[in-house]
Amino acid sequence: VLEDDDCEDLVALMTSYQAGQVRAFERLYALLAPSLFRYFESRSAHVASDLVQETFLQIHRSRHTYTPPLPVQPWVFGVARNVERRHWRRSRRQEGRLLDLEGMDRTAVALGARASSRVDLGDLEDVVRRLPASGRDAWLLHHMHGFSFPEIGARLRIEAGAARLRAHRTMSAIRELLGIARRKRND
Amino acid sequence: MTESNVPETLLRYVANDLRPVRPLAPPSRRALALVPLGVALLVGAPAFWGLRQNLNDLGAALAWGVSGLQSLAGLVVVGFALRESIPGRELPRGRLAALLTGGASLMVGITLWTSVVVPTAVPPGADWRYFWECFGMAVGPGVVAVTVAAWMASRALPARPAVAGSLYGLGAGLMSDAGARLFCWVTSPAHVLLAHGGVIACLMLLGAGVATVVERRRPSLRHGRGNYSISFGR
Numbered sequence: 001v002l003e004d005d006d007c008e009d010l011v012a013l014m015t016s017y018q019a020g021q022v023r024a025f026e027r028l029y030a031l032l033a034p035s036l037f038r039y040f041e042s043r044s045a046h047v048a049s050d051l052v053q054e055t056f057l058q059i060h061r062s063r064h065t066y067t068p069p070l071p072v073q074p075w076v077f078g079v080a081r082n083v084e085r086r087h088w089r090r091s092r093r094q095e096g097r098l099l100d101l102e103g104m105d106r107t108a109v110a111l112g113a114r115a116s117s118r119v120d121l122g123d124l125e126d127v128v129r130r131l132p133a134s135g136r137d138a139w140l141l142h143h144m145h146g147f148s149f150p151e152i153g154a155r156l157r158i159e160a161g162a163a164r165l166r167a168h169r170t171m172s173a174i175r176e177l178l179g180i181a182r183r184k185r186n187d
Numbered sequence: 188m189t190e191s192n193v194p195e196t197l198l199r200y201v202a203n204d205l206r207p208v209r210p211l212a213p214p215s216r217r218a219l220a221l222v223p224l225g226v227a228l229l230v231g232a233p234a235f236w237g238l239r240q241n242l243n244d245l246g247a248a249l250a251w252g253v254s255g256l257q258s259l260a261g262l263v264v265v266g267f268a269l270r271e272s273i274p275g276r277e278l279p280r281g282r283l284a285a286l287l288t289g290g291a292s293l294m295v296g297i298t299l300w301t302s303v304v305v306p307t308a309v310p311p312g313a314d315w316r317y318f319w320e321c322f323g324m325a326v327g328p329g330v331v332a333v334t335v336a337a338w339m340a341s342r343a344l345p346a347r348p349a350v351a352g353s354l355y356g357l358g359a360g361l362m363s364d365a366g367a368r369l370f371c372w373v374t375s376p377a378h379v380l381l382a383h384g385g386v387i388a389c390l391m392l393l394g395a396g397v398a399t400v401v402e403r404r405r406p407s408l409r410h411g412r413g414n415y416s417i418s419f420g421r
Contacts, residue, residue: 018207018208018209018210019207020205020206020207020208021205022198022201022202022205025193025198025201025205026193026198029192029193030192030193053194053197056193056197056201057197057200058344060200060201060204060205062274062343062344063208064208064209064210064211064342065210065211065273065274065342065343065344066210067210067211067212067213067273068210070276073275074274074275074276075273075274075275075276076274076275077274077275078273078274078275078276078277078344078346079274079275079344081274081346082274082344082345082346085346089403
């Protein structure tokens with residue numbers, strides 16, 4: 001918990017930061033990062049450090065939403081809660097995609113593509129390593145990390161459609177290499 | 188990295204992107220920007236569709252006065268929605284419940300009062316036609332109000348987008364209905380609550396949906412789109 005003087009400092013610092021002073025941002029970070037770190041550590045310790053940085057990035061982006069002379073800390077923790085909520089949503093989406101990947105294994109068995117077609121993660125990793133880097137990146141970013149195709153396109157500096165095509169071709173190649181039959185739409 | 192030192196990547200990004208910004212005005216002042224729209228909804232709808240034929244029976248107070256009050260109430264609700272959208276200024280549950288029930292009660296109260304003073308019913312067999320006509324006439328202006336309010340709220344960072352959206356949907360609905368009750372001459376509670384109240388309910392759902400979609404499509408920080416792309420070293 002910050003002292004009263006620090007709270008007054010925060011308002012002044014936030015005002016300076018909104019005016020474009022980078023020193024004010026550094027000072028704000030020094031004052032607020034420890035309490036933010038403790039906040040995130042009590043909820044999701046393994047990503048606390050990342051979430052603190054994300055929060056400051058969001059603070060930077062949303063700095064115009066702070067209205068002086070209101071207290072800074074409730075605003076900062078409001079931003080932190082927003083970042084945390086997004087983190088959980090993103091995690092759930094990624095878990096869903098990983099489960100989908102596991103489902104691919106079950107589907108392959110169900111379709112009876114081959115008696116020995118159970119996918120173990122070691123095989124999958126091995127196959128993915130053997131694929132061309134361009135397609136592999138698009139596939140990994142989409143299916144393992146949950147990026148959308150426009151996001152992948154921006155990251156790889158290609159069109160979203162090209163990213164989709166690469167990921168699709170890579171998925172087909174993986175299926176072929178692992179001997180998994182294409183899933184039917186109704187499954 | 189120590190916890191009080193800014194990581195280099197973050198500092199470099201902030202330093203490169205830093206420029207002066209003007210803080211958002213207080214929500215109450217931002218809501219005032221919607222006054223012209225509120226007036227347009229109040230006056231524009233009856234001006235376009237024609238004033239209700241029994242306006243004189245209602246009297247100026249129950250017609251224009253109450254509609255003005257309802258429009259003002261809608262504006263206040265939108266102001267609270269804008270406040271709800273600011274980090275750390277979320278409304279307590281009690282106040283939120285009071286706003287929602289207050290908005291609904293106002294609409295129901297005005298409907299019942301009007302139906303007692305000038306009882307008029309939908310002509311037999313025309314219930315659904317009247318329902319769709321009123322719904323269609325009121326929902327269009329309401330969608331405009333929701334769009335403007337959604338844009339204003341999206342400039343902040345709502346922690347509960349669905350709540351903020353429902354609130355500005357309610358506010359937009361009340362403002363839209365304030366104009367609608369000046370052209371619809373039917374005062375039967377069944378018609379008013381179903382058709383006009385249905386518009387408010389739909390606008391609340393629309394607001395909640397729009398706010399949620401806008402929030403989910405907000406550029407990602409870690410996974411970066413455009414200017415906000417930044418990768419944290421692990």
